[in-house]
Amino acid sequence: MITPELLNQFAAIVGESHAIRNPVEMAGYMKEQRDLWMGRSPLVLRPGSTNEISTIMKLATATKTPIIPQSGNTGLVGGGVPFETGNEVLLSLDRMTKILDVDAADNTMTVQAGAILKSVQDAAGNAGRLFPLSLASEGSCRIGGNLSTNAGGLNVLAYGNARDLCLGLEVVLPDGRIWDGLRKLRKDNTGYDLKNMFIGAEGTLGIITAAVLKLYPKPCTRETAFIALPSPQAAVDLLSLMREMSGNRVVAFELMPRIGMDFTVKHMAIADPLAERSPWYALGELADPPEGCFEKILEVALERGLVTDATLAQSETQRQALWNIREKMPESQKHEGGSIKHDVSVPVSKIPVFIAEATQAVNKFMPEARVMSFGHMGDGNMHFNVTQPVGMDKKKYLDCWNSMNTAVFAVVQKFGGSISAEHGIGRLKIGHMPEIKSAVELGMMRDLKRLYDPLNIMNPGKVVPL
Amino acid sequence: MITPELLNQFAAIVGESHAIRNPVEMAGYMKEQRDLWMGRSPLVLRPGSTNEISTIMKLATATKTPIIPQSGNTGLVGGGVPFETGNEVLLSLDRMTKILDVDAADNTMTVQAGAILKSVQDAAGNAGRLFPLSLASEGSCRIGGNLSTNAGGLNVLAYGNARDLCLGLEVVLPDGRIWDGLRKLRKDNTGYDLKNMFIGAEGTLGIITAAVLKLYPKPCTRETAFIALPSPQAAVDLLSLMREMSGNRVVAFELMPRIGMDFTVKHMAIADPLAERSPWYALGELADPPEGCFEKILEVALERGLVTDATLAQSETQRQALWNIREKMPESQKHEGGSIKHDVSVPVSKIPVFIAEATQAVNKFMPEARVMSFGHMGDGNMHFNVTQPVGMDKKKYLDCWNSMNTAVFAVVQKFGGSISAEHGIGRLKIGHMPEIKSAVELGMMRDLKRLYDPLNIMNPGKVVPL
Numbered sequence: 050m051i052t053p054e055l056l057n058q059f060a061a062i063v064g065e066s067h068a069i070r071n072p073v074e075m076a077g078y079m080k081e082q083r084d085l086w087m088g089r090s091p092l093v094l095r096p097g098s099t100n101e102i103s104t105i106m107k108l109a110t111a112t113k114t115p116i117i118p119q120s121g122n123t124g125l126v127g128g129g130v131p132f133e134t135g136n137e138v139l140l141s142l143d144r145m146t147k148i149l150d151v152d153a154a155d156n157t158m159t160v161q162a163g164a165i166l167k168s169v170q171d172a173a174g175n176a177g178r179l180f181p182l183s184l185a186s187e188g189s190c191r192i193g194g195n196l197s198t199n200a201g202g203l204n205v206l207a208y209g210n211a212r213d214l215c216l217g218l219e220v221v222l223p224d225g226r227i228w229d230g231l232r233k234l235r236k237d238n239t240g241y242d243l244k245n246m247f248i249g250a251e252g253t254l255g256i257i258t259a260a261v262l263k264l265y266p267k268p269c270t271r272e273t274a275f276i277a278l279p280s281p282q283a284a285v286d287l288l289s290l291m292r293e294m295s296g297n298r299v300v301a302f303e304l305m306p307r308i309g310m311d312f313t314v315k316h317m318a319i320a321d322p323l324a325e326r327s328p329w330y331a332l333g334e335l336a337d338p339p340e341g342c343f344e345k346i347l348e349v350a351l352e353r354g355l356v357t358d359a360t361l362a363q364s365e366t367q368r369q370a371l372w373n374i375r376e377k378m379p380e381s382q383k384h385e386g387g388s389i390k391h392d393v394s395v396p397v398s399k400i401p402v403f404i405a406e407a408t409q410a411v412n413k414f415m416p417e418a419r420v421m422s423f424g425h426m427g428d429g430n431m432h433f434n435v436t437q438p439v440g441m442d443k444k445k446y447l448d449c450w451n452s453m454n455t456a457v458f459a460v461v462q463k464f465g466g467s468i469s470a471e472h473g474i475g476r477l478k479i480g481h482m483p484e485i486k487s488a489v490e491l492g493m494m495r496d497l498k499r500l501y502d503p504l505n506i507m508n509p510g511k512v513v514p515l
Numbered sequence: 516m517i518t519p520e521l522l523n524q525f526a527a528i529v530g531e532s533h534a535i536r537n538p539v540e541m542a543g544y545m546k547e548q549r550d551l552w553m554g555r556s557p558l559v560l561r562p563g564s565t566n567e568i569s570t571i572m573k574l575a576t577a578t579k580t581p582i583i584p585q586s587g588n589t590g591l592v593g594g595g596v597p598f599e600t601g602n603e604v605l606l607s608l609d610r611m612t613k614i615l616d617v618d619a620a621d622n623t624m625t626v627q628a629g630a631i632l633k634s635v636q637d638a639a640g641n642a643g644r645l646f647p648l649s650l651a652s653e654g655s656c657r658i659g660g661n662l663s664t665n666a667g668g669l670n671v672l673a674y675g676n677a678r679d680l681c682l683g684l685e686v687v688l689p690d691g692r693i694w695d696g697l698r699k700l701r702k703d704n705t706g707y708d709l710k711n712m713f714i715g716a717e718g719t720l721g722i723i724t725a726a727v728l729k730l731y732p733k734p735c736t737r738e739t740a741f742i743a744l745p746s747p748q749a750a751v752d753l754l755s756l757m758r759e760m761s762g763n764r765v766v767a768f769e770l771m772p773r774i775g776m777d778f779t780v781k782h783m784a785i786a787d788p789l790a791e792r793s794p795w796y797a798l799g800e801l802a803d804p805p806e807g808c809f810e811k812i813l814e815v816a817l818e819r820g821l822v823t824d825a826t827l828a829q830s831e832t833q834r835q836a837l838w839n840i841r842e843k844m845p846e847s848q849k850h851e852g853g854s855i856k857h858d859v860s861v862p863v864s865k866i867p868v869f870i871a872e873a874t875q876a877v878n879k880f881m882p883e884a885r886v887m888s889f890g891h892m893g894d895g896n897m898h899f900n901v902t903q904p905v906g907m908d909k910k911k912y913l914d915c916w917n918s919m920n921t922a923v924f925a926v927v928q929k930f931g932g933s934i935s936a937e938h939g940i941g942r943l944k945i946g947h948m949p950e951i952k953s954a955v956e957l958g959m960m961r962d963l964k965r966l967y968d969p970l971n972i973m974n975p976g977k978v979v980p981l
Binding site: 153155156157177199201205209210212222226227228229230232235236237238239240241242244248249250254266270285289292293295297298339340394395396398425428429430465466467468469470471473474478482485486487489490492496498513 | 618619621622623664665667671676678688692694695696699700701703704705706707708709711712714716732734751755758761762763764802803806860862864865891894895896933934935936937938939944948951952953955956959960962964966978979
């Protein structure tokens with residue numbers, strides 16, 4: 050147990066005005082956003098500097114106090130909230146929001162870990178550059194969390210995951226040492242790559258406190274189309290055609306099933322953009338393509354039977370309207386009752402057979418459940434979500450979460466896929482780690498955890514089962 | 516010392532016909548290609564499978580025998596050759612050259628570590644795809660070595676370093692365990708990133724035995740120009756303009772000084788492509804740009820005084836001829852006597868001031884030495900090579916290697932740069948590690964080395980000073 054004296058010591062590091070002890074005031078830090086968990090903590094610390102975080106971790110090490118780092122608290126696997134024990138101190142990055150430097154000539158920017166993703170994007174935009182990471186929670190998620198979870202989102206196809214957008218890091222280690230790896234270099238082969246160990250580690254090896262990010266030129270033009278397709282295989286073939294015919298200018302390729310359109314039209318006040326119903330849809334986008342490129346691609350695709358109908362955005366307003374369909378789709382599901390979710394990936398070419406077999410597996414498990422498989426097909430990443438049968442009790446349905454997962458994950462593994470393509474492991478999926486990792490790989494991860502965090506005080510109980 | 520019995524045990528693992536004990540036959544494996552070192556070893560093992568390598572490492576662990584993994588032996592820092600002690604066994608990957616799988620639909624290929632880079636490129640090309648890693652030694656270097664050294668080369672600007680081109684790895688650990696991380700996924704957030712630890716580790720943490728590589732669509736068109744410029748600053752500004760006006764279609768941007776042109780014209784039977792002499796030149800290339808894009812860029816650049824003259828390749832033959840100038844430039848230096856080399860990087864915007872100050876530092880150190888700074892300016896990577904004064908004794912000049920390094924590296928560090936942008940640390944630069952790394956960073960690297968290789972048998976004495 051943490052003594053009141055120790056809490057005072059921790060609070061003194063950040064100053065009493067930045068320490069929260071009142072359960073009502075700290076509720077927002079404790080609640081997992083999908084309502085899966087409500088953590089408990091005696092203290093929320095809101096440090097204002099890397100040095101304060103270092104001092105906190107030194108005290109945590111000296112007293113073996115578990116520390117839970119939290120960024121925007123928008124994660125989807127419970128990695129950023131404490132357990133219910135009340136023995137863990139929460140450390141929030143939400144005061145460390147500075148954009149330290151934007152360098153258009155170098156195409157880099159340096160930011161504190163608590164900077165909100167939207168403000169990072171805006172700072173890049175104001176300098177005439179693009180920071181391409183973009184995801185649903187961008188108005189409230191913070192870049193430190195994006196890096197700690199190796200966030201994906203809508204532009205991975207062209208620009209990669211958060212990992213690929215980072216040149217350098219500053220990290221406070223569990224023992225309080227500060228690693229200054231804030232380099233702006235595109236090439237640096239001087240020893241082991243330390244940066245990538247912390248990216249995607251979900252705060253279990255250290256606390257990311259600042260980062261150097263890559264910037265890109267802003268695309269001058271975009272062509273965006275909403276496309277009706279007969280099947281996922283047609284979507285895979287269309288993506289391949291788009292890549293070849295555009296000179297690799299594809300920046301987004303999202304797949305959506307008819308049931309998703311039905312939900313979205315019904316619940317989200319959105320009109321069907323195409324006249325006829327189609328079993329599948331794709332939203333594709335090209336950046337800076339040769340003029341009229343998308344039109345030519347669609348002509349060839351129509352001839353080949355890959356596409357049955359399509360509409361090309363003729364203005365930015367129309368483009369936003371098409372994207373709005375995709376962006377509203379996840380929310381539409383809530384209106385149909387409970388939903389059991391799978392954020393999975395397989396090699397892109399396996400998407401069609403994965404959807405077919407995973408749907409079969411779900412139907413076998415629960416014939417009336419409604420599969421809605423949509424998402425970032427261009428990255429092989431499907432949000433394979435399953436909506437409850439009409440009329441079933443929601444709670445009773447959600448109680449099947451783990452069994453449904455087991456059925457779907459078996460198909461994922463059959464095709465060499467990942468059971469967490471972009472959301473991470475956190476608390477939600479840690480129990481699956483021994484099933485999906487070899488003994489060698491799990492051993493290597495445990496060794497790394499023990500190396501950096503021998504006392505197991507850094508976000509314990511997340512990601513790697515010890 | 517290694518006993519004859521132990522050598523027999525090692526040889527039995529691969530079979531006598533794949534074990535070399537004759538010093539004459541093994542000379543090619545012992546010689547560092549710049550003639551800086553000639554290693555010694557009682558035995559060269561040429562295993563044919565990952566399992567054989569695993570068995571070798573188990574025996575090496577049991578007997579504390581140092582193992583030196585070697586790929587194409589084209590490295591430039593002595594990382595792939597044994598020391599002169601004769602106590603180390605060399606393990607060559609040169610029999611494990613299979614292209615295991617090329618998957619055009621997934622844009623991936625899976626290869627054994629000993630596959631020659633050129634054959635990897637060709638296999639991708641035959642499947643209608645591009646594997647973009649390209650460097651001078653591509654006809655003899657092997658992909659395992661490219662990954663172990665995180666090779667750079669000519670296309671980093673558009674496609675990244677070797678690290679960025681790898682989706683999955685298979686690695687044999689020093690204790691013989693095999694880590695199978697051969698995944699084909701674009702997104703996989705299930706635990707710590709292990710892959711990037713081995714990439715760039717120069718065989719000091721384990722032996723890369725196979726890899727899954729990323730493929731790209733082949734560019735449909737390329738525009739290539741050879742450009743005369745007044746200064747490195749003009750080159751930086753031109754690159755920025757090219758990026759903005761082409762929609763980020765720049766795939767190469769090489770900077771060359773007049774002295775490099777003089778050497779190349781004089782010694783390499785190459786004609787000056789432009790009528791007037793210029794202090795600096797750039798070779799720029801766009802892939803799949805909007806039609807006539809490069810011409811428009813050059814017009815604007817001429818108006819702004821960034822460019823004084825340029826020639827655009829009108830055919831593939833002309834394009835090859837322009838690239839040939841750049842490719843022959845390093846060799847041209849050999850005809851001018853000894854050359855002290857620096858493979859360094861700084862943030863791109865710092866290139867002009869770096870060249871100015873580093874040249875000053877060299878001139879102060881040795882007024883008659885001839886600076887030839889050329890290379891991958893688009894990545895901030897300069898090959899800052901210094902040719903000996905005319906008439907000086909070559910050996911006497913090369914004896915100044917370390918002092919010259921010290922003068923240049925001080926300028927590199929002043930601008931937050933790297934003393935090894937793409938060649939690595941190996942044996943050549945290990946002595947500089949304590950100067951360029953913080954105690955924290957060096958400590959973290961040592962910890963990793965001790966974690967994976969507690970007996971220090973995996974390419975010992977390279978990369979990280981213990």
